[in-house]
Amino acid sequence: MCLLTLTVSLPTLKPPSCGHEVKAVDCNKPASSLQVGIFYFALYIIAIGTGGTKPNISTMGAEQFDDFEPKERFHKLSFFNWWMFSIFFGTLFSNTFLIYIQDNVGWSLGYGLPTIGLLISVLVFLVGTPFYRHKLPSGSPIIKITKVFVAAVSKWKVTVPNDPKELHELRLEEYAKNGKYRIEYTPSLRFLDKAAVKTRAASPWMLCPVTQVEETKQMMKMLPILIATIIPSVITAQSNTLFIKQGATLNRSMGPHFEIPPACLQAFVTIFMLISIVIYDRFFVPTVRRYTKNPRGISLLQRLGIGLTLHVIIMVTACLAERKRLKIARENQIFGKSDTVPLTVFILLPQFGLVGIADAFVEVAKLELFYDQAPESMKSLGTSYFTSTLGIGNFLSSFLLKTVADITKRHGHKGWILDNLNASHLDYYYAFLAILSFLNFFFFLLIAKHFVYNVDVTESRRGIAMETSGKASSQDNEVLKTGPS
Structure with a gap:
């Protein structure tokens, strides 16, 4: 800064400087x-x-x-x-x-x-x-995950034993000494289990304990969710780009002496987001919790699914608003790049407001999901999935915009997306994004159907604490159970 x-x-x-009499665009x-x-x-x-x-x-x-x-x-x-x-x-x-x-x-x-x-x-x-x-650092999670993949690939011909107890695992005391917890074996992503198969090679790059393998599995199982949340980031990016450009072509007057700056239109997203979070946390969750018995009211995937549904509605709404804007522009013979369409900017309020409401569901849910479902030693890596979806979504938004603009100009066609929005067909592009969001929603449903949450880590910790205090009869039972629920 x-x-x-x-x-x-x-x-x-x-x-x-170009001087005060010259417009910035010129x-x-x-x-x-x-x-x-x-x-x-x-x-x-x-x-x-x-x-x-x-x-x-x-x-x-x-x-x-x-x-x-x-x-x-x-x-x-x-x-x-x-x-x-x-x-x-x-x-x-x-x-x-x-x-x-x-x-x-x-x-x-x-x-x-x-x-x-x-x-x-x-x-x-x-x-x-x-x-x-x-929390004391416990080593790079990237290196831990890489070791599991290297060991699994190096031993790709090795047969995984049917009994998980035959796999390599450290003693409970070694984890307790460092303030860590063992994770019980799960049958998912069995290829990675090869990293824990005991062989003559004892190198950390050739033999990994079951807990390390399970940590890798937990990070890998969230990748489909990460992919499913990239398209929502593309939709959100429109509120910072094309939605603002739309607003710049409309009547932004509020009274005789004030005109809303185009960039300030993004404030509508923020206002609706803030209001939605308060309503969700203070009213929706306590009400729904009585019926679902879920401390969060609804599950994180359900909250995410509601947000993805809203993203489809956002693009349909934006498409209809743009069709209205283009209709008024053509009726008034307005085709200039800098011409103002005689239509109030508040026609865009529904799409800006819906983006804010959707963010209250999608953005919070995916941040909490990536944190909650990441293993204890990889929480920061889990939350980095959240920022990764935002970055990839913005890059993908630029790529889609340029690609669609280039493809629709072929064979002598005017194209959907031009520098002059009054001569463009932005409504077609919004319809394309609505279809893309709809397909992504079904992809998400398929992922959510097969997604298995980790068992509550706190309950597992309490169980181990009781065992280590002498209330358990065998140390073999002192294991952190974060398998499927």
Whole structure:
């Protein structure tokens, strides 16, 4: 953020001015290689920093709750709701106040304020560090998973014994000594079991304990869910891109002296998201919990499924709104790139609002699912699945947009997506995304039908605690049971 602030503040780092009388879209004065390089370098630093902080901060926040304390454990069920609430509350501040400052006061102050805010956040984090509950590092989860695959592939001709007890596993004392827990064998992904088959080679790259193999299985079984949540990220990306472009062509006046900045339209998504989270956590969950007996009200996959259904409705709604916009444009002979269609921008409110409501279901559910179903030593890797779906979804959104635009221009056709939305067929593209979302929803249903949740880790810990305290008759029973439920 410091570099970004400098790029809009220092004359040597800013592109040459076009003058106040020239519109930004008509400015052809190029920036220098140095200016472009520093700007993109700052963006890449932000991307790297986001990839390092987001998975770890959310995981660290969840681990501040003690699973052995009933009250804290109950509050932990709402943590991810309020975690996302705080994230989107900051987004609302950015989409309204900061954008207004950037457009009406200056970019230097618009970037300077969040830079100061980040500095204060870092200081608050450092001051609070002594009071946090810390989990000691247990090695790279990527290396652990890689060792399992290397061992399994190296022994692909080896036959897996029918009795899981013949597989390699460490003694319970070795796990207890390091504050870890054994995981019971499960029959899924049997190919990976070859990594635990005992052979003469005792190298960690040739022989892995059952617990390590089961940790790998738990991470692998979430990959189909990750794939199924990429398309929803593509749909969400439209609210930051094409939905904003649509709004820029419409009448954005609110009274005689105020016009909504196009970028501020994203605030509608945030507002509906914040309202939906409060209603869901404070009213929906307590009501439904009485009937389902599920502490979360409904399961994480059910919550995710509701959100995916809303994504289909979002694109159908956006398609209908765009057809209406194009109809008004043609009736009034409006075909210019910068012409304003005589239609209120609030016709887009349903699609922006539905994106916010869907995010309250999809984004929170997949973040909590990836954290909850990841093994204890790989929670950060699990939550990184969440940020991975967002990144891949945004890249895929750009790829689909460019590909559809190129394909629809072939054989002399005008094309669906042009620089001029008043001459485009964005409604066709939205219909395509609606069909894609519909197919993805059925893919998700197929995955959800065969997905098996891990057994509650807290109950397993309590069982082991009782056994290690002498209440069990045999150490062979002191095993963490996180198999299928």
